[in-house]
Amino acid sequence: MAFLILPLMTVFFWIGMSMQGWQLAQAVSGGGPAGRMESLAQVSAQQAEMFDAxxxxxxxxxxxxxxxxITVTLPAGVAQPAGAVCMTTAGPGNGRNVYGYMPVASGAIGHVIADSQQNAxxxxxxxxxxxxxxxxxxxxxVPAALPVGVLLAWIQTTS
Structure with a gap:
């Protein structure tokens, strides 16, 4: 039975190395399912911030x-986010309400709040x-035409 110890040690060594490699891969920023979700939320938040600006x-x-x-012109090389809409309605007095909205990934709202320093x-x-x-x-x-669940940037302007 002594001859069985060396092959077993070799197998356990490689299993241990594989597990450690997998753990290191998950620790990389954006690695694994949780990292992928976090990266998707960050990108979605940045798209919303850029589109709404x-x-x-x-x-x-x-x-x-x-x-x-309203037609929105984004910087060169930036695609229009899916479902993003810019609209205006008549506001108080001679002003207008400006609404920019789009569906975002789960977690993007937290990034938007942090990035904008809780802009109202x-x-x-x-x-x-x-x-x-x-x-x-x-x-x-807000107008009833806005889809439920979207992230909305809303300002009022006098122009």
């Missing part, structure tokens, strides 16, 4: 335009016609 810029550069779909323009549409502010939790009426 471009949406606000497009709306402000077209004063007085009320539209359910960010909302999440909870139900048809109702959005919750991400910084304060206060609910506000």
């Amino acid at each position: 471009a949406c606000i810029s497009a709306a402000v550069s077209n004063p007085g335009v009320i539209s359910p779909a 323009m960010w909302h999440r549409v909870q139900s048809a016609g109702l959005a919750a502010n991400l910084a304060t939790g206060q609910t506000t009426e």
Whole structure:
């Protein structure tokens, strides 16, 4: 039976090395299922932030335009996020409401809040016609056409 010890030690050695390699691969930033989800949330948040900044810029550069779909120009090489929409509605007085919204990955809202230092323009549409502010939790009426669950950047402008 002594001849069986060396092959068993070899097998256990390689199993141990394989397990350690797998653990190291999971420890790398973005590695494994949890890292993949975190990376997806970060990318989704960055897309939302960039799209909404471009949406606000497009709306402000077209004063007085009320539209359910304003064309947003993103930097060269940046694709329009899937489901992203920029719209304006008539606001109080002579102003306008500017809404930029898009569906985001799970966890992206936390990244947006952290990146924007809890900017009050960010909302999440909870139900048809109702959005919750991400910084304060206060609910506000929004157009019922906004899809439930989207991340919403909402500002009011006088132009």
